[in-house]
Amino acid sequence: MPPTPPRPARRHLSRPVALVALLALAGCGAPPQLRQQATPVPTTAATATATAMPGATPTLPPPPPTPAPTGTPGDQLAVPCSSGPSGDRVVALLRGPARVLPRGVRVTVGTGPLCAGGWQYTVLTVAGHEELQVVTEGRPTALKLVTAGTDVCSPEVRAAGPPGIRTLACDGTPGA
Numbered sequence: 001m002p003p004t005p006p007r008p009a010r011r012h013l014s015r016p017v018a019l020v021a022l023l024a025l026a027g028c029g030a031p032p033q034l035r036q037q038a039t040p041v042p043t044t045a046a047t048a049t050a051t052a053m054p055g056a057t058p059t060l061p062p063p064p065p066t067p068a069p070t071g072t073p074g075d076q077l078a079v080p081c082s083s084g085p086s087g088d089r090v091v092a093l094l095r096g097p098a099r100v101l102p103r104g105v106r107v108t109v110g111t112g113p114l115c116a117g118g119w120q121y122t123v124l125t126v127a128g129h130e131e132l133q134v135v136t137e138g139r140p141t142a143l144k145l146v147t148a149g150t151d152v153c154s155p156e157v158r159a160a161g162p163p164g165i166r167t168l169a170c171d172g173t174p175g176a
Contacts, residue, residue, distance in 0.1 A: 075117035078164035084140030085113055090122045094134065098145040101126070116164030119146070135161070135169055 087109030094100040094107075101107060105126060112122035113136075120143070124132040135146040135157055146161075147154045153170035161169065 075162035076164055078114035078116040078121055078162075078168050081113045081115035081120060081140075085120060085136070085143055086140075087113060087122060087124075089140060089143065090120070090134055090136060091124065093136065093143050093145060094124075094132075094148060098148070100132075100145070100148050105129075107132075114164075114168065117162030119162055119165045121152075121165050121168045133169065135165060 090113055091101070091107050091109070095103055105128070107127070108125045110123040110125045110131060113120040114122070119135065119137040122134045122136070124134060126132050130150050132148060133150065133152040134148045135152050135154075136143045137146055138144045146152075146156055153166075157166060157169045
């Protein structure tokens with residue numbers, strides 16, 4: 001009787017390799033994207049779990065993302081100011097305390113003032129110069145100059161300005 005050929009060694013090695021691979025994959029847990037969608041576990045339950053299993057590091061789901069501030073409906077769109085300031089008031093600020101415009105230069109209001117969230121946006125036509133964009137904030141009787149120039153998308157406007165003003169100052173899109 002002829003000798004029986006030996007069994008291939010691969011058959012015996014493939015089971016342990018497959019078992020190790022399955023164990024490695026089983027220990028990974030859910031990917032971070034799926035953990036974020038899971039319902040958050042209350043903090044007290046997570047602490048109790050951590051206490052019950054010494055040596056285990058508790059994995060808490062990340063806090064839900066904080067929505068970007070959207071502001072109030074009056075902040076979203078810059079519209080003609082119903083209770084001021086007037087264009088003349090903006091020009092007076094630029095000629096007076098702000099010292100942006102000399103007294104003798106001829107200025108006309110091209111756009112605005114448009115208001116959103118206590119801020120104002122105005123475009124002035126200055127004789128012999130480019131249009132001057134102006135961003136102010138505050139009450140009509142106590143205006144504060146935020147910025148003025150041909151590009152008013154300043155860090156302050158981006159960070160603190162209401163969306164309606166940011167849209168006008170940074171995107172150049174009319175608000176009304």
